[in-house]
Amino acid sequence: MAYKHHAGEQRPIDTLYAGVTNRIIAELEAGRLPWVQPWDSSVTIAGLPCNASSGRAYSGINILILWHALFEQGFTAQRWLTFRQAQALGGHIRKGEHGTTVCYADKFTPKDPNGTASEGEERRQIAFLKRFTVFNVAQCEGLPDELYGQDVPALGDRETIPQAEAFIAATGADIQMGTLHACYMPGSDRIEVPHQQSYPEQINWYRTVLHELGHWTGAASRLDRDLRSPFGSAAYAREELVAELCSAFSCAALGIVPTVRHSDYIGAWLEVLRADNRAIFRAASLASKAADYLRAFGEQRS
Structure with a gap:
């Protein structure tokens, strides 16, 4: 049976939107811009978070979500994996670790069950948002050694006053x-x-x-x-x-x-x-x- 959303009932996607938005509002109200750090972390090279399996960089709201998790939990690498990706690489998520929810947004065109749409008619596209749970490589065990390397920048000279x-x-x-x-x-x-x-x-x-x-x-x-x-x-x-x-x-x-x-x-x-x-x-x-x-x-x- 298809799930029907009733008025006043909060959908999981709405919960994700609200959770991320409320956290960013809280950051702003606390005097911090969640997309700006006054320093590049001394433990992690500045850059975009990426998937440790595919090497693909995350985009959009996922950047802010993963940056927040990175700084909140003190991770030293901007590399993330799903549960299955960690297993495929020969590793596993450490017991007791909690993942971070990211999302994937796209659109699809539903099939016309009656075939009544006229030729060339543009069908309505439906937007959807899919959620995934990812873990930082620091939360995993048994992965290839090269995935654990810390993204640590070299320190130059101090500019003292x-x-x-x-x-x-x-x-x-x-x-x-x-x-x-x-x-x-x-x-x-x-x-x-x-x-x-x-x-x-x-x-x-x-x-x-x-x-x-x-x-x-x-x-x-x-x-x-x-x-x-x-x-x-x-x-x-x-x-x-x-x-x-x-x-x-x-x-x-x-x-x-x-x-x-x-x-x-x-x-x-x-x-x-x-x-x-x-x-x-x-x-x-x-x-x-x-x-x-x-x-x-x-x-x-x-």
Whole structure:
């Protein structure tokens, strides 16, 4: 029996559309462009995800879906396989691994069962969307060795800015370089950032480090701001804005002009903060205190 869709009932394809769209909206509302990274990953060469069996690059929305999975799960290669493709290559999916849903869109012309269409008449085409589950090669075992190679770019020389290097070093913050994402970890009081050489324009690495140092100032032992709010909450948005403004103020004080414009990031928070017309004033005040706190370390050592 053919499946009939009833009004108000959500089809699997609609669920896929909604899931991807809602995630992208969430990324934008969180101040991130899901199709733009301020750095090329220090662990993965920039490029398009591809099928490890056919070598064919994925396209359209699948690029965004697989990029998201790549960065979220820390994979080091942009190569993907279906369950059957992994088996055909002599391997298998590791137990407990969860795949990523991608889709294939096309159109077909249904056959005319009555043969009543006049010759040359253009038949109506029906669009369809088929879903597939794929796994990164890092989720597989038993594949040919060459498929496991990490797409790691060679690192060149760092383009250092002496006054910024001295400023960052003076804080004494624990900064780990070479990670996939940039973040501040309150639990371990550690900052993680990609290698500076993995940024297309290395000056933007300083903007990132100063942003994370902005979060670092909020620890309970320092300026004691709320750093435990869940992602997507208004409090999380306010703290991100404080860190971004702190970075902007610190860059200006150091004479650094990043090519990533701060307004591109701050603008993403405005919709969240419109409900409170005093929020930007509080954020700017807290950011100034954070920037002053960081600058004081250098003054103490001079």
